[in-house]
Amino acid sequence: MKLNLKVWRQKGAETGGKFETYTVEANEHMSFLEMLDVLNEQLIAEQKEPVSFEHDCREGICGTCSMVINGHPHGPMKGTTTCQLHMRHFNDGETITIEPFRANAFPVIKDLVVDRSAFDRIIQAGGYISVNTGQAQDGNSIPIEKELASEAFDAATCIGCGACVAACPNASAMLFTSAKISHLNMLPQGEVEAAQRVLNMVDQMDAEGFGACSNVTACEAECPKDISVKNIARVNREYFAATLASERVSKK
Amino acid sequence: MNWFTRFLTSSIGKKLIMSLTGLFLCLFLIVHLAGNLQLLLDDGGNAFNLYAYTMTHNPLIKAVSYGTYFFIILHAIQGIVLALQNRKARNSKYAVKVTRTTGTSSFAARQMALLGSLILIFLGIHMGDFWWKMKSNQTNTLTIEGIEVQDLYEKVAASFSVEWIVAFYVVAMIGLCFHLLHGFQSAFQTLGLNHKKYTPFIQLLGKGFAILVPTLFALIPLYFYFVK
Numbered sequence: 222m223k224l225n226l227k228v229w230r231q232k233g234a235e236t237g238g239k240f241e242t243y244t245v246e247a248n249e250h251m252s253f254l255e256m257l258d259v260l261n262e263q264l265i266a267e268q269k270e271p272v273s274f275e276h277d278c279r280e281g282i283c284g285t286c287s288m289v290i291n292g293h294p295h296g297p298m299k300g301t302t303t304c305q306l307h308m309r310h311f312n313d314g315e316t317i318t319i320e321p322f323r324a325n326a327f328p329v330i331k332d333l334v335v336d337r338s339a340f341d342r343i344i345q346a347g348g349y350i351s352v353n354t355g356q357a358q359d360g361n362s363i364p365i366e367k368e369l370a371s372e373a374f375d376a377a378t379c380i381g382c383g384a385c386v387a388a389c390p391n392a393s394a395m396l397f398t399s400a401k402i403s404h405l406n407m408l409p410q411g412e413v414e415a416a417q418r419v420l421n422m423v424d425q426m427d428a429e430g431f432g433a434c435s436n437v438t439a440c441e442a443e444c445p446k447d448i449s450v451k452n453i454a455r456v457n458r459e460y461f462a463a464t465l466a467s468e469r470v471s472k473k
Numbered sequence: 474m475n476w477f478t479r480f481l482t483s484s485i486g487k488k489l490i491m492s493l494t495g496l497f498l499c500l501f502l503i504v505h506l507a508g509n510l511q512l513l514l515d516d517g518g519n520a521f522n523l524y525a526y527t528m529t530h531n532p533l534i535k536a537v538s539y540g541t542y543f544f545i546i547l548h549a550i551q552g553i554v555l556a557l558q559n560r561k562a563r564n565s566k567y568a569v570k571v572t573r574t575t576g577t578s579s580f581a582a583r584q585m586a587l588l589g590s591l592i593l594i595f596l597g598i599h600m601g602d603f604w605w606k607m608k609s610n611q612t613n614t615l616t617i618e619g620i621e622v623q624d625l626y627e628k629v630a631a632s633f634s635v636e637w638i639v640a641f642y643v644v645a646m647i648g649l650c651f652h653l654l655h656g657f658q659s660a661f662q663t664l665g666l667n668h669k670k671y672t673p674f675i676q677l678l679g680k681g682f683a684i685l686v687p688t689l690f691a692l693i694p695l696y697f698y699f700v701k
C-alpha cells in the first residue's frame with residue numbers, strides 16, 4: 222500500500238517546526254512503527270535525516286511510542302498503542318498526519334519525541350510505598366476483596382504514555398495522576414500514606430504546568446489502556462478529604 | 474501559602490468552586506422558572522406581579538438573591554479565569570485534532586466558557602431590562618388585593634413583543650441547554666461522585682434537566698410573542 226505522510230519535523234526544543242511530506246510503500250501487516258522504520262531507511266538511503274520517534278517494547282506495555290496520528294494520540298483505534306496499531310486500518314493512497322504530543326509540560330525534544338519527565342516528577346512526589354518489604358510474602362497473606370483488587374489492577378495498567386495529556390483540550394494530567402494515586406491508595410499497602418500521596422502528587426501535577434480537568438473525558442476516550450475517569454472522581458474526593466482531615470499542611 | 478488558600482487555588486479546589494456554584498445556580502433556575510411560569514396564566518399578570526412583590530420585599534428571599542448574584546459572579550469569573558489558564562497549558566496547536574469523548578457532549582465540554590459567556594451577556598441584557606427598570610422605578614404601579622405593586626408584567630409583555638429580544642432569549646436558552654448538558658453531570662464528577670449505581674441516573678437526570686428547563690424558559694417569550 223502507498224501512503225502519503227505529513228510528518229512534523231523539528232530540529233530541537235528551541236527551534237520551530239514544520240510539516241514535511243513523504244511517500245512510503247508499506248505492507249498492511251506492518252505496525253505503524255514498522256511503517257515509520259521503512260520511511261527512515263528510505264530517508265537514510267537518500268542521505269536525509271531520519272524522523273526521530275520514541276519506541277521501546279513495541280508490544281504495548283512501555284508507553285514510549287508517543288505521537289498524534291490523524292488527530293488521535295496513538296492513532297484512531299481505541300485502546301491501542303502506536304506500536305500495536307496496524308497499517309490494515311489505513312487505506313491505500315491515504316494521507317496520514319503525524320505530529321508530536323503537544324502540551325507545554327511536554328516540550329518537543331526533536332521531531333516526534335517529547336520530554337515527559339514531568340510525569341517522573343509526579344511519581345517521585347508520591348507514587349511509591351515507603352516500607353521495607355523484606356522477604357517476598359506468601360501469596361494472599363493480605364486478603365484483598367476481589368472487586369478492589371481488580372479496580373486497583375485496572376488503574377495500575379496505566380503505562381504512563383501521556384496520551385491523556387495529548388488528548389485533553391486543557392493538556393490536563395489528571396487521568397495519569399489519578400490512575401497512579403488510585404492504584405496505590407486502594408490497596409492496604411498504599412493506604413498508610415494515602416493522604417500525603419494524594420496531596421503531594423496533585424501539588425506536583427499543578428506545579429508542572431498542566432491544565433485543570435474539565436471532565437471532557439477525551440483522556441478516557443484516547444487512553445490506550447482504557448483507564449477510567451472514575452479514578453479522577455476518586456482523587457477529587459480523596460483530595461478534599463485529605464485537605465480537610467489530615468494534619469499535614471502542603472509544602473508548596 | 475495557608476492550607477486553605479492553597480486548596481482553593483489548586484486545580485481541584487478551583488473546580489470545586491465551579492461545581493458548587495454551578496449546582497447552586499441549577500437550583501436557582503428551578504425556583505426562577507417556577508415563579509416565571511406564572512406569566513403564562515390568564516389573569517392579567519396578577520399572580521406574577523404579586524410574586525415579584527414578595528420576591529423583592531421578603532428579607533430572607535432578598536438575602537438569598539444577593540447570594541445568587543454573588544455566586545453567578547464568582548462562577549463566571551472563576552470559569553473565565555480557568556478557561557484562560559487551561560488554554561495556556563498548550564501553546565502550539567495541533568494541525569489535526571479530533572476530540573472524542575465518553576459520556577458527555579464533546580462540543581459542550583470544549584465550549585463551556587463560550588457558552589457561559591453567552592449566558593453572561595444574556596444575564597446583562599435580562600437584568601438591565603427587568604431588574605434594573607424595576608429597581609429604578611421605571612415601571613407603573615397598580616394595586617392588587619390591597620397591595621401597591623409595580624407592574625412588571627406589563628414590562629415583560631412589552632419586551633417580549635420585540636422581535637430581537639425574543640430571538641436572543643431563545644438563542645441564549647439553547648446556549649444554556651448545552652452548558653447544562655455537560656455541566657450538570659460534570660459537577661458530580663468534580664465532587665467525586667462517580668458510581669456504578671448513581672452515575673447512569675445522574676447522566677439521565679442531567680440530560681432531562683438540560684433540555685426541559687431551558688425549553689420551558691424559552692416558551693415564555695415565544696408564548697408572549699406568538700400567542701398573547
Ligand code: HEM
Nearest residue numbers: 435491492495498549552585586589590593656659660663
Ligand atoms: C444560570 C447559569 C449557569 C448555570 C446553571 C451553570 C452551571 C454550571 C455547571 C453545573 C458547571 C459544571 C461545574 C463542574 O464541572 O464541576 C458549569 C461549568 C462552567 N461554567 Fe457555568 N453555569 C451558569 C453560568 C455560567 C456563566 C455566566 C459563565 C461565564 C463565563 C459560566 C462558565 C462556566 C465554565 C467556563 C465552566 C467550566 C469550568 C471547567 O470545567 O473548567 N457559567 N456551569
Ligand code: SF4
Nearest residue numbers: 379380382383385444
Ligand atoms: S492514563 Fe492512559 S493515556 Fe494517560 S498515561 Fe496512563 S495509559 Fe497513557
Ligand code: FES
Nearest residue numbers: 279283284286304
Ligand atoms: S513501544 Fe512500548 S508501548 Fe509502544
